[in-house]
Every structure is written in structure tokens, then in C-alpha cells.
Amino acid sequence: MISKLIRRTHMYLALFLSPWVLMYTLSTMAMNHREFLRDLAGGGPPAFVTEREMPYQLSETDPKAAAERILGDLGMHGAYSAGKPQADGTLVIQRLDPVALRRITWQPAARTVKVERQQFQTSAFLERMHRRRGYQHDVALEDGWAFSVDLFIAAMILWGASGLWMWWEMRVTRRTGALVALGGLGLFVFFLFAM
Amino acid sequence: MNFLHLNRRTHLYLALFLLPWFLMYGLSSIPFAHNAWLHEMYGPVKFTPRFDKHYEAEIPRDEEALKSFGERVVRENGLTGSWGTYRANPKQVNVYVHTFLSATQVTYFVDQQRLVATDRQFRWDNFLTGMHARGGFNHPLPLDDVWAVLVDLVCLGFLTWITTGLIMWWQLRGTRLWGFLALGSVSACSSCSWPGCRLRVPFGVESESIPSSERICYETLGMGLLRTSRRGCSL
Numbered sequence A: 001m002i003s004k005l006i007r008r009t010h011m012y013l014a015l016f017l018s019p020w021v022l023m024y025t026l027s028t029m030a031m032n033h034r035e036f037l038r039d040l041a042g043g044g045p046p047a048f049v050t051e052r053e054m055p056y057q058l059s060e061t062d063p064k065a066a067a068e069r070i071l072g073d074l075g076m077h078g079a080y081s082a083g084k085p086q087a088d089g090t091l092v093i094q095r096l097d098p099v100a101l102r103r104i105t106w107q108p109a110a111r112t113v114k115v116e117r118q119q120f121q122t123s124a125f126l127e128r129m130h131r132r133r134g135y136q137h138d139v140a141l142e143d144g145w146a147f148s149v150d151l152f153i154a155a156m157i158l159w160g161a162s163g164l165w166m167w168w169e170m171r172v173t174r175r176t177g178a179l180v181a182l183g184g185l186g187l188f189v190f191f192l193f194a195m
Numbered sequence B: 001m002n003f004l005h006l007n008r009r010t011h012l013y014l015a016l017f018l019l020p021w022f023l024m025y026g027l028s029s030i031p032f033a034h035n036a037w038l039h040e041m042y043g044p045v046k047f048t049p050r051f052d053k054h055y056e057a058e059i060p061r062d063e064e065a066l067k068s069f070g071e072r073v074v075r076e077n078g079l080t081g082s083w084g085t086y087r088a089n090p091k092q093v094n095v096y097v098h099t100f101l102s103a104t105q106v107t108y109f110v111d112q113q114r115l116v117a118t119d120r121q122f123r124w125d126n127f128l129t130g131m132h133a134r135g136g137f138n139h140p141l142p143l144d145d146v147w148a149v150l151v152d153l154v155c156l157g158f159l160t161w162i163t164t165g166l167i168m169w170w171q172l173r174g175t176r177l178w179g180f181l182a183l184g185s186v187s188a189c190s191s192c193s194w195p196g197c198r199l200r201v202p203f204g205v206e207s208e209s210i211p212s213s214e215r216i217c218y219e220t221l222g223m224g225l226l227r228t229s230r231r232g233c234s235l
Helices: A001-034 A035-038 A063-073 A124-133 A142-170 A171-194 B005-033 B035-042 B061-078 B125-135 B142-171 B173-192
Strands: A046-055 A080-082 A091-094 A102-107 A112-118 B047-054 B082-089 B092-098 B103-109 B114-120 B217-221 B225-229
Touching: A001 A035, A001 A124, A001 B142, A001 B173, A035 A124, A035 B035, A063 A080, A063 A091, A063 A102, A080 B173, A142 A171, A142 B005, A171 B142, B005 B125, B005 B142, B061 B082, B061 B092, B061 B103, B114 B217, B142 B173
Parallel strands: none
Antiparallel strands: A046 A112, A080 A091, A091 A102, A102 A112, B047 B114, B082 B092, B092 B103, B103 B114, B217 B225
16 A cells, blocks of 8 residues: 555656656756757857836836836836946846846936846756755745645655666666666766765 | 556656655755745854965866866865866966865966865755756766756656656546546646736736736636636736
8 A cells, every 4th residue: 555655646746746857957958958958059048138128217216116116117027137226326127037037227327227138048958947046035925836836855865766666676687776876976076075 | 567557557666766865955955945034044054174375376277178177176185076266357267176975176366376175064954955956968077968868867757757647637537526626726826827827816916927818827716716718817
């Protein structure tokens, strides 16, 4: 009974999370070959293109409050990151979106706000998906994604443990399996101390 | 040995061989996902001084000279590991020397001709994230390239697991319906969290962009029933 439960949990969890496995695998390959893929796409990170630029006034001085106000006024609520304002007060906000990253620049001296969209590039999209995590954004959808990442982490550990259990139950594979596992572990430990 | 037997054994032995990488990537995702919590628990990263000495070197002007400068600093100061060289500002060049188990930050103050090195104290979260993030073919040591090839092999292993796992599932006729539901419900979840869909969460926070009338989305209705729609997703 326990054996069957472990087998079914291993399998259904894998079926449920297979899109995550696929996404993390492809994005890891994209990051491992970043330079090559960028060269293929013309070199450098994808360019930004201006979507709109308009007159804008803002009274907030706190960067976080200012960023939230600007995003709200533009109808672009959601996950974002903003650096410290520059010496002239210019504030740059990144509206985090895996498909379409947007850069919003508010220039208090010119009293303008500019919205730019980064051109789509598959490898950049995969990298953003790979790095999407954490509960730091006040957006329910992002929290939902962060929870799915936590679930995926727990599943990875569970797959490892349940996989070992299932292997041990198959007596005929114990010897070869142990040799293969030791080979993998040996290679890993070698790199751990050699690099 | 027939195809199905080969498929099962491939799934099993590949998993056993790549288990250390699999667990490493799984465990190291925790400090990435809960960075703020760990930072609160451990506090800031601590460094201990290694040396502070007079050092004469030509100021690197371009990328190649910067790489040579880093190599020279590592070679002449008894440092071991891979490294990256960065020009922080016109008066400062940083060389980060790292192995999986250690990291040293070397700073060259150009106008003072002074070289300062500090060792980062070992911390589990740094160790795990360092292993997780290591990859790529643009590092100075040949072993880095071998590791990058291994990262590719682990990725191919993951793709093989998906394929062989799906074949094994399909052979278990009794599990097909629930298996389809498991696959289908994740499609529903992921399509509704997909950035191209406009999703309204129950307490009124609206997120994301670009509703697309052409996009096929799944809607989750009631207790996990699924249907497809050519409208944007909304809950």
C-alpha cells in the first residue's frame, strides 16, 4: 500500500509539474549558452522600443510611493522593481513581466513619463521565467507563482527520495543502480573540490 | 530487453547518476526563493581580511587587458579558483576569485597602487547559490567549460526523464484519466498565471497585460473541471 502510494505520488506530481521541469530545463540551457544565443540574435540584450511618452506630474518624493503611483496612473499595476532616483530625480521603474518587460522612466525636470517595452526574445523570456520567484511583490498572482516554485522545490526533494525508495524495491537493479549512483556521486564530489 | 524495459531502466539509472545535481538544484533553489528570510536570519555576508599590500600594475584599458589583469592578480597572489574582473570605476578594479567552497574579493585601487583582498566567510546559502548559478562557457578555466557541458547533460537528462516518464505513465492504463487531469489542471493554473492573460484575483487586484482574443486559455471552473475558451482568462 505504501509502495503504491509512493509510486503514484511520484508519478502524478511529475505529471502535474512537468511544464515547470520543461521551463527550468530550457531556461537553464538558454542561460548556459547566453553569449551564443545573443550573438545569434544580433548581440547584446534585447533593445527597448518606446510605446508612449507623455507629460506627467507627480508630488510623491518617496521612490516606492512614486513608483506605485506612476504604475497606477498608467494602469500598469503589478510586480516591479525600481532603483534609487538619479541625481536629477529621474526614476527608472522595471515593470516585471516575463513576456514583455517594460521600462518606465519618469523625468521630473522635463515632467514627462516614458514607457518602453523590451523586444521579445525567447531566451530572455526563459531567463525571466527562471528568475521569477519570491513573495516580495504585493501582487497575488506573483505570490501564487512563488508558491508554485516552493511546491516545485519540495517536489524535487520528494522525487529524489521516492525514486530511491522505488529503486531499492527492485532487487534486480540494486547492484547496477548502486554502481551508477556512486559514479554520479563521485563525479559530483570531484567537481565540488576541484572547482 | 525490449523498448519499454530500456525506457524504464534509462529513467532509473539516469536518475541515480544525476541525483546529486538534481538535489543540489532543488536545495539551492530555497535560498534563491527565500532570500529575504535568509538574509534576516544570517545577517549580512561577512568578510575577513586576507592581505593589503602595495601592487604595481598597468591600468587595464579594454576587456582583454582587464582579463589579463585578473589572471595576473590571481597568479601572482597565490589565489586559486575561477575569476571575473570588473572595472567598478576609473579608480578601482575588482577581481572576484571563487571556487564552490570559497570566494575572495580583490580590489585594486589604481591611484594608490594598493591591492586589498578579503575572504568571504563560508555560508551554506552562498555555497548552494554559487553552485546553482555556475555555468556558461565564458569563464577562464577549462574545468569551467567541463562543468558547463555537465549542466547541458543534466538538462538533457531532465528532458529524457520527461519523455521516459510520459511513456511509463502511458503504459499504466489505469492511471491515464487521473494523469490527464494532473496535466490538464496544471495547464489551467499556468495559463491563468501566464502574463498574456488578464486575471482578476478575488480581492480586486488586477494584474498583467495584453489581453488577447486569439489566445486559447483554460478556465478553472468549480472543483477543477476544465474547459477551453478563445477568450482571455478571467476568474
